[in-house]
Amino acid sequence: MDKANKKDYSKYAVVMEKIVKRFPGVLANDHVDLFVERGEIHAIVGENGAGKTTLMNQLYGLINSDSGKIYINGAEIKIRNPNDAINAKIGMVHQHFMLVDRLSVVENIVLGMEPVYGPFFARDKARKQINELSKRFGLFVEPDAIIEDLPVGIQQRVEIIKVLYRGAEILILDEPTAVLTPQETEELFEILRALKSQGKTIIFITHKLHEVMAITNSVTVMRLGKVTGVVKTVDTNPRELARMMVGRDVLLRVEKGEAKVGKEILRVEDLHVNENRGLEAVRGLTLSVKRGEIVGIAGVAGNGQTELVEAITGLRKVEEGHVIFKGVDITNFSPKKRRDMGMGHIPEDRLKHGLVTAFPLYYNFILGKHDDPQFCDGEFLKMPDIKRFSDELVKRFDVRPPLINLLGANLSGGNQQKVIVAREISFGPDFMVVSQPTRGLDIGAIEFIHKTIISMRDKGVGVLLISMELEEIFSLSDRILVMYEGQIMGEVTPQETTTEEVGLMMAGHRLEDLRTQEA
Amino acid sequence: MNAWIQAIINVFINPIFYKSTLNQSTPLILAALGGVYSETTGVVNIALEGIMLIGAFGGVVGSYFTGNPWYGLALGVLLGVAMAALHAWASIRYAGDQIISGAALILLAQGITGFSLVELFGKPGSTDLVRSIPLVNLGSFENVPFFGKIFNSLSPLVYIAFASVAFSWFLIYKTRLGLRMRSVGNNPEAADTLGVNVYNVRYFGVLMSGVFASLGGAFLSIGELGQFTENMSNGRGFIALAAMIIGNWSPTGAMWASILFGAASAFNDQLQSQGILHLATNTQYLFGMIPYIITLIVVGGLVGKSRAPSSDGIPYIKD
């Protein structure tokens, strides 16, 4: 027993010891230790890029450690690939769902461990097993539905069942609430509690501190690849966690003055837009944005926000209704014409829409204005002018490294976002659609971008902000619209509402119903 | 005009038109199936044309040196699989550009067959005659009106082609392996996280494309003729590729599209063979372009209905 005392990990479900993982140019995990007790919910918190996901990917065998040891239930094991992890009864629900969207729920769940009759896939057996799991953990799904037809919350359930189906005793959930409504989040927490009560161990990656407080037993905080703190949840508070996460006190709210609201600049009337598969995603939506205000659109991802943004910016066909900009009906205008009229756009997916990663920065800085006389003389690009302009922006927005010949792909996420923001602002828009401006950024970059958006507002620019982060919506918006299944559930101001009320609207309740119920 | 209507009716009431359709579809079906296997797992394979050619060549070489056409078939398939393995190696192991690798293999197949033809048979152009795979005689079924004429004396490869369609349908939609193939073609990352070996499944898909495309090629050489001639696949690999797309990447769809092409070609032959039509000689060029124009129209008109596997053509690189 004395010998074991030295390294008795038997009470821990998971121990990761001195884990080192190097990526080209980055030390993603620098001698990280992690101790997770059996049957607890353990949070790993940290900013994006702190190395949380990297650490968990090693536990799940998706990537291999450069050095370090892993113990499961006290015994050291090697995890070289997901199969090893599955054999060790570890399961992982990834931030981006790992679902094959053209296959059915059943097929996704059993993939890799299919019940068979000889060589044939035993669909009926699979269905039965899944129904049993559903019942036991209260996770209801339709076994034969095709994944791409299901809402995100259900897809997440499928992910969890998938893990349970593999007999996982240790569940890793990577930012599971990012795409959920507050109500769905609460449902998820219920499920997690149920799992815990049945003896499962849960590792919960997040950067939302109130969630940590709400559900976990203990917390490991990471920053820049290192562990900066291990605490019991009951012994800590959000402010302390935040300090450990970022290394200094954070301003959780942005300073902003009264809005000086001007004339209406954008009006959307009874808009109908279809998503890629031809189903209606925006269903008769009406809204209006004035100069000098920030209108925030809250909502769970996938409720038509993307389609709304694309319809306003001209990237998607409008089926019915109107988009009126500066008094002109621009419903059928090309993206280019809208830009020329003074519309800016910070897109939700910076790698898909915002940047041409194979272009050098100086080309990225003129995207959308490349044919402006400033950069283009007839058919020919004015290269010296373009480079001078890019040099200025790099300095003004503190893009690092400040080299305009670098390819877009060579920058970090935060700096890529800075390039996009810098570009859009430099074009001097009167109105700007800002979609998920801080997704995946660290707190420093978030602060910078929030301040920039506020200063734009103060200069009289109308801003339409779309974000999945309620905190962001609350701290930036002058008015909040809540979007659910392609419609506006109600309009509120941050001062007169609560996250609960907005959450209910995000789940499909209309404001007037809520208020009448109250009354 | 009446002569035309009469001629077209004549074509459709002639059982040989249907038999010819079967014969002309067979190599397309087999090669298109090859395409389905490869692309279901997410690897684009435009090298079908080259694999057919090498399969045709291998068939004749094997039959020539052993005197047994079935060994020829085996050799053809072996060479086809070898060529597919090169493609797999380039596009899976080394994440190469799949279309470019395919284009390279088409050239390689032409070069290798042309070159080896001279080295092995001492003369260019065509090989000596070899034993071909004996046709299947249905005995008294031959006397059944109409159908007897269609089905009598078909190459066993015709039956193999249709059996392969059924087999492939079952494999892809009803077995564990098929489920894994589809998952790997649509979301290799997801499959990987569940312990499915993406590379192995893709290798399987591409190697199977070698099996079927080379069977299609071997049909041309030892199924139909008993001889290899230079470049005898003559664009059928590309048509098979088109058939696979029109058939929405499914074995049965690819089969129907192949039959469509086979029928177009058989129709062309049969129509020209109508004594009552005295066609100007250069009108045959106008007939000749029909299958290609059909493809253009169908490919152009099938948007939305035809959907490639999501990760088709994208190499999977594990960090």
Add this chain to the structure above:
Amino acid sequence: MANGLKKFYMNDKIVVPVFAVITSLFIAAIVMIMIGKNPIVAYGALLFGAFGTKGALINNLMKATPLILTGLSVGLGFRAGLFNIGANGQLIIGALLSTYIGTKMIAYPFYLSIPIMLITGMVGGALWAAIAGWLKVARGAHEVITTIMLNYVAVFIANYVVNGPFQAPGGVPKSPEIAYSARFPNLITSGATWLSAGIFVALTAVVVVYILIEKTKMGYEVKAVGFNPYAAEYGGISIGRNTVMAMAISGALAGLAGTMQVMGLYYRYLGALGGSMGFDGITIALIGQNDPIGIAFAAFLISSIRAGSNQMQIAGVSKNIVIIIQGIIIFLVATNRLVKTFMFWKRKEVEEA
């Protein structure tokens, strides 16, 4: 210095194609040894056939002329994210159309008829390619399939036309000859071979395409669409217009290649005047890494191998060896990761040790 040298080696834009070419020649040499031929004699003959005499060099440059253009055609397509396998069909239609115009140019002076010919050829190729571009944009049809189909259709159209409505007297399937004023002047003549002014057109095209890609708005837009169509659309660049445009320019270059054959070599539409130039364009674009200057060199490389291969036959090596060499080159360029692994693994070991 050492750093600069290292940079040069590490630059896979140069390393990969050079490695591919050398490896393929090496493999071909092994094949030759296996069949009992002396590769030194064979490659000697190849060099002789490509550069040995004035006539050989002229012939080499004449072959390079259309290859530069088809190489540019395919390369420009790649830049726009399009795989134009249809250079052959575009070349045929361009040649056919310019030949037709060329036969009507008898009354025109050369300074009118030559530009008219060039333009017609380009327009022909551009329109043919634009069909594939349009099908991709409007109907979502993949250009690899459509251009292959359009190649076949072009061949049938050409055969139909030169066997009927546009046939020279005598029943031979070739068109009448174009007017003298529509022909390129010969720069150098050696025996029955000559170098036509078409080489200047091809070299001019290299410069024009370089400027187009690197210095113009259109080049910027086309590249943006090629690299990331979503971002391009977001930036107000029309994907549809630029895809069709890129396809059309690509086709125009291929059409011009066909016109070169008409104006500088055959003076009529004759049989398979495109040969395998469309497919060769793929090899050339890949070796040249889609860079116009690189493409010019790559075209010269391939034309040299082609010109030399005829002499190689006299040394007893089959013409198929050239196809094999070309196939290996493309294969190795496609698997550039393989090449890089192969080139650098030793160095890595040294570094890590």
Add this chain to the structure above:
Amino acid sequence: MRKYLVAFLALVLVLGTIGMSITVFFVTDTGGLGDKSFNDSAWAGVEMAAKKYDVTANVIQSYEQADYIPNLTAAAQVSDVVVAVGFMMQDALAKVAPQFPNTKFIFIDGVVKSPNVENFLFKEQQGAFLVGYLAAAMTKTGKVGYVGGIPIPPVLRYQYGYEAGVKTYNVLNGANVQVLSGYVGSFDDPAAGKSMTNSQFSEGADIVFAAAGLSGLGTIEAAKDAGKGHFAIGVDQDQDYLAPGYVLTSAMKRVNVAVFDGIKSVVEGTFKGGTITLTLKDNGIGMSPMTYTKQLVPKPIFHQLDVLKKAIIDGKLVVPGTKEAFQAFQVPQIQF
């Protein structure tokens, strides 16, 4: 340096030819050797000459059309006789031949007017006429077939000659044999050739004449598959051996004889240049000896063929070789 290299290489290439009296270079068209047509046949002629005389034989195959001029030039530089085949080479040869007045050129299937070029043309229609007549006489079904490769002039001459032969049989014997004709669209797709032949069989033809290069191999295969009572007719060379008993006969075009004669004239110093049209009369055109099928044909038909052959040779019967001539063709009165 470069000069030495050139000299060395030239030496290497020419070395083999020293001490020989005559060097022959054969330049193929893009069809190349193995086309079962004029390239193969011409090469057979070159080899025949090489066997008989003190001649070294070489061949250059053209990869693409643009190679014609350089290949002819390269060949002309190092040889005494250059053999070129195919009307597609006509333009190229017209440019090369005058450059090498000391080299003799033998050209098949086209005409280049230059004193050092001897052109050989063939009246393919005459041979086709005879096999057409034979086919019409032999058919049990009243229908015969014709499968062409691509409708180029020699192939068209085969077609019209064949149809004229059938028509002549009909007129002279009061029969009504029909010709089903079609084109495969390619000279190198035997599978397509077979399919077209099967179509013609299914439409009632029992004898099919293929003038389709390698595609014609499919016709022979089809006849073999179809079994007794079905025949193919070969083309250009004696193809009877390819499927003994199923190839009724072959319409022969003796390119090999032409090439051989041409080389012979150079060897013997009688080369004159100009154009020679080979016909039935001089045996440049003919029917195969029907090694395997002779016994199947009734004697009187051979007699009739002989009479017709004589009529053609005597000029009493002019066989049409073009569409216009065929449309104007009237069957003359012939007494058997």
